[in-house]
Amino acid sequence: MALLEVSDLRVSFDTPDGTVRAVRGLSFTVDRGRTLAVVGESGSGKSVSTQTITGLTRGAEVSGTAFFDGTDLITADPATLRRIRGAQIGMIFQDPLSSLHPLYRVGWQITEMIQAHDQDVTRSAARRRAADLLGLVGIPRPAERIDDYPHQFSGGMRQRVMIAMAMALDPALLIADEPTTALDVTVQAQVLAVMRRLQEEFGTAIILITHDLGVVAEMSDEVIVMYAGAVMERAPRREVFYRNHHPYTRGLLASLPAQSGHRLTPIPGSPPSLIDPPAGCPFAARCPHVFDRCRAETPPLTDVYGDLRHQSACWLDHSGREAVAS
Template identity: 70%
Template sequence: MVDNIASTGPDTPAAGAGASPLLSVQDLRVSFRTPDGVVQAVRGVSFDVERGKTLAIVGESGSGKSVSTQTVVGLTRGAKVSGKALFEGRDLLTASKEELRRIRGAKIGMIFQDSQSSLHPYYRVGWQISEMIRAHNRKVSKAEARERSIELLRRVGIPKPDRRVDDFPHQFSGGMRQRAMIAMAMALDPVLLVADEPTTALDVTVQAQVLEVMADLQAEFGTALVLITHDLGVVADVADEVVVMYAGTVLERAPRRELFYHHHHPYTEGLLGSLPVETDMRRRLRPIAGSPPSLIRPPAGCPFHPRCPYAFDRCRTETPPPRQVDANENHQSACWLPLDAAGRDEARANIGTSTR
């Protein structure tokens, strides 16, 4: 899988280098009150999304990936939120409900994991797309919105869209429903598309088709994409930059090739080590030992230290800040291991020897 990573894309300068990012999330913190205590779902997350680029957010279930992006667009009711989420210079976290309604759909499109629950079962697919269009622009007639819906379904590869536009969601396959969700998300040509596990419930062939549709639309309209996933194979195919989350925090972020070939954090190493290797299908997969911590009572120090094979005393008491890796300003890791490759390898070897 890793050997198939293209050599172009993320290693080239970002479009509009030097300009401010389209979306800049800074020290985002999100918590929820529960009968058992306060869940610290997101704990100081920061990342940027450049115009026209793809940012992948990866991590195990419960790492805070979805909560982070849903909070940015105002979809986490009842949460205590702090930090900033600057979108085209406007802080979305302080925006009014009316402002967020105008931005969602028109400026920021959303694709959710479960297309069956995202599409209303009692309404035809084309009607739902049309209503979304007209909700943002009442000057568009029903006939015009219907024509736009047909064109969108055609663009995402739905066969015979002039007939399928009147079908109900249950008459679409899982892959076709996800395509319809992409069509709805792209209806108003948003500048940012947030896709939350858009291919999880699909088989491999359909997954590839859906990703291809998203890539084609992104190339055509220059849309930035935030892709939330736990599938590093998908990341290898589409991402420009990768953010690795764990226990509500960012442990590592880097350009795609840098992350796959020169990753620093032991958690990233564990994620990559758990992938099957096409050149050695007989190799045993290496799972990460243990389980993610409770976000009601997260551990002191590095959140990954209870599962980390290289943890030492400092990891258990001090939380490591994001630090620049190997003098690469685009690569940061929240880990106390040495930042240069030689020192890091030596430290890992010494720790491994001392624990045997």
């Protein structure tokens, strides 16, 4: 049994303009010690899906299941979610400066979190644990820096503080939402190295949300490609990069900078409205291979290339032609 099993997750928000269907039928599993990358454009539902799993989307209409180590997080009561968050599921948010309280020293914030989940730990023991964690994630002179405020750290150092806080209680699952955003490549490499080292040491499962396909290539075991709140393709990392099937996945890869100096190839158009999504395939309006069936029927996730681990929501067959109706 997988550590986390999400099935048919659907998340909607009521707005003055209508109901936003932010996540539409998301399903995936994550095993211990493995990394699942979730990629896609902004607004594709990546962050909303993981925030919903951890009970952080108040006011949303949610359906589906998300079993974490046998507990359905979707129907869990607030007390159960508070007990699981932090202790068993650690989270690294996209902006560490807004996630850390500016008026409290970083050591106090880590210590407070440790004691909130383990009341048997003394204040001094929690503080020692906090200093050890700061050293583990590569912050120099941790015994001194523990008493600094968030603004006294660089962006990369703040991100390391967030990793230290997320890993304070050795969680079974780490959700990292754009952990390398706005970091230079050197600091980015250091942050990723810290995450890999922690995963190897504790056997932690990781859900990595990112726009950076280079990070995906370096970190992930499996990849989910999301678009307009739905999964377009799901496959092992190597399959996504070298044997992809969905035109949207190909468009994302084609938009990467090439070492040969060729111009970037952007995906034309914009994602559809999630208040009034179009019929058929959500990517139809931007797809270079679109045909009539794409605009009329929504393609289900089906196995491609004869591989049960590789699924694509597209009416094209393996050769790029229209699939034969069964």
